[in-house]
Amino acid sequence: MKSKISVILIIALAVVGVTLNARLPRIAQALDSQALDSAVITSTVTPRNVILFIGDGMGPEQVRAAGMYQNGLEGTLVMESFPYSSTMTTYSADHDITDSAASGTAIATGHKVNNGVVSVALPGDGHELETLLERFHKHCKRAGLVTTTYATHATPATFGAHETSRNYLDNIAYDYLYQTRPDVLFGGGANGLYPDSATAAGYAVVLNRAEMHAIRPPLTVPVSGQFGTTHLPYEYDYFIGADPGYNTLPHLSEMVTTALAILETSPDGFFLMVEGGRIDHAGHANDIARNIFEVLEFDRAIEIAYTWAISRTDTLIIVTADHETGGLTVIANNGAGNLPTVTWSTTGHTATPVPVYAWGVNAELAPQVTDNTHIHQLALAGFTDPVSCVPVAARVVDFRDRTRQIGQLIVVMVVLGASLHTLRERRAHSAQRQKQFPWRQL
Ligand SMILES: [Zn+2]
Structure with missing residues (x-):
């Protein structure tokens, strides 16, 4: 029940945030003292x-x-x-x-x-x-x-x-x-x-x-x-x-x-x-x-x-x-x-x-x-x-950042995998030794 309420709250906050973000610039524009001429040329094209x-x-x-x-x-x-x-x-x-x-x-x-x-x-x-x-x-x-x-x-x-x-x-x-x-x-x-x-x-x-x-x-x-x-x-x-x-x-x-x-x-x-x-x-x-x-x-x-x-x-x-x-x-x-x-x-x-x-x-x-x-x-x-728009130069940086992030993630996963593997091996080894030498404190 508690977790359901928190999910609803988070969604509600997100909706409010997005709405505010979209509305604020328009409100700021309307308040501008040097506002545009009232006649506005518009088009759908x-x-x-x-x-x-x-x-x-x-x-x-x-x-x-x-x-x-x-x-x-x-x-x-x-x-x-x-x-x-x-x-x-x-x-x-x-x-x-x-x-x-x-x-x-x-x-x-x-x-x-x-x-x-x-x-x-x-x-x-x-x-x-x-x-x-x-x-x-x-x-x-x-x-x-x-x-x-x-x-x-x-x-x-x-x-x-x-x-x-x-x-x-x-x-x-x-x-x-x-x-x-x-x-x-x-x-x-x-x-x-x-x-x-x-x-x-x-x-x-x-x-x-x-x-x-x-x-x-x-x-x-x-x-x-x-x-x-x-x-x-x-x-x-x-x-x-x-x-x-x-x-x-x-x-x-x-x-x-x-x-x-x-x-x-x-x-x-x-x-x-x-x-x-x-x-x-x-x-x-x-x-x-x-x-x-x-x-x-x-x-x-x-x-x-x-x-x-x-x-x-x-x-x-x-x-x-x-x-x-x-x-x-x-x-x-x-x-x-x-x-x-x-x-x-x-x-x-x-x-x-x-x-x-x-x-x-x-x-x-x-x-x-x-x-x-x-x-x-x-x-x-x-x-x-x-x-x-993210300028082209920034897009390149973004791409590089993402590549770097993926690289870092792979390194972390490899290290984590290796550690888990070592841990498992050690445990298996300990169990083995425990069986062989049950009197020793390992
Ligand atoms: Zn002149």
């Missing part, structure tokens, strides 16, 4: 792979201008051929006009933060906000960050780091290497991230196009591409042959080709964030030629992903921007190969809503995106509560 393109500073006029230069006609870029689209607001928690850190955080975490903040709750208690990269890692997906800025710049940082300021480049590099560990991390080098530190953290390091092209997936270690010592060159400067040294550095579309080749070997799918990071810089400079050439290379990178995904039915591609830069307006289309006539209203960012394009699994939900926080929801639509 889950993409295996999510590829997110962010054109830094790419407003609707930047897209128009690039189409006119390329094809003599607006609406003709690859991203514009995607079946679903929308426009979204980009304001931050403390400004109508966002910076890349606040908008990147909204996209990466679904939470509005103050300008300059990298994926921590400010305003708020400063706790770390889970990013898409971290969330997809929990779903056993490998994750990559690819950009044309240096790799510790604001936009990639919002996916792979948690810092109160985008300026803490050393800390951002440390977060990449020791906390979030993107499986692919490609961008300009230096600025907090160096070959020695990445190697010490277990990364393979490639420094130029040739080394990047020599990568042969599948890889057993994460890879850090550190190309040059600052941002990658402007596409327009490759075009005019401004510096022959640029030819040793990869284009964005080439980095995406390699990133996909590495990530497609993931057993459980992947997440890839690709930033066209220098559209913004050309916008700050009010430089329409460099602006257009950056948008066109960004579109080539999208075409690479689109071509990779077109024969599949398991991938979502989202293309968007973090904000507009320059207050660009196209005045006249001057035909293919000629720069359109444009005006700029500022050398800073603007609050102009930015475009969203989507293709693939759940792409039909893209029209529901009206704010940058919704991109986070669209990327995660169909994913249920995080499964706790």
Whole structure:
């Protein structure tokens, strides 16, 4: 009777424990002061792979201008051929006009933060906000960050780091290497991230196009591409042959080709964030030629992903921007190969809503995106509560541990068996001797 009661008690406790464990994260989420927008994009279908393109500073006029230069006609870029689209607001928690850190955080975490903040709750208690990269890692997906800025710049940082300021480049590099560990991390080098530190953290390091092209997936270690010592060159400067040294550095579309080749070997799918990071810089400079050439290379990178995904039915591609830069307006289309006539209203960012394009699994939900926080929801639509994925490296350790445990068990059993055998033999021997010499005390 007593043992029956204890069994029932243990089962009851286990049920309570499991229920609590499942409920607590949801309760914590509901109490979060920086909670997600009330409108939630949901789906019953889950993409295996999510590829997110962010054109830094790419407003609707930047897209128009690039189409006119390329094809003599607006609406003709690859991203514009995607079946679903929308426009979204980009304001931050403390400004109508966002910076890349606040908008990147909204996209990466679904939470509005103050300008300059990298994926921590400010305003708020400063706790770390889970990013898409971290969330997809929990779903056993490998994750990559690819950009044309240096790799510790604001936009990639919002996916792979948690810092109160985008300026803490050393800390951002440390977060990449020791906390979030993107499986692919490609961008300009230096600025907090160096070959020695990445190697010490277990990364393979490639420094130029040739080394990047020599990568042969599948890889057993994460890879850090550190190309040059600052941002990658402007596409327009490759075009005019401004510096022959640029030819040793990869284009964005080439980095995406390699990133996909590495990530497609993931057993459980992947997440890839690709930033066209220098559209913004050309916008700050009010430089329409460099602006257009950056948008066109960004579109080539999208075409690479689109071509990779077109024969599949398991991938979502989202293309968007973090904000507009320059207050660009196209005045006249001057035909293919000629720069359109444009005006700029500022050398800073603007609050102009930015475009969203989507293709693939759940792409039909893209029209529901009206704010940058919704991109986070669209990327995660169909994913249920995080499964706790054991990373591949840890799985190897687990396997080794188990092998060791089995080994230890065998040793224990052998020793135990041997001891029992000896004991039995001794007893038999004693009994024998007792029979032979009954008078002796054995
Ligand atoms: Zn900017």
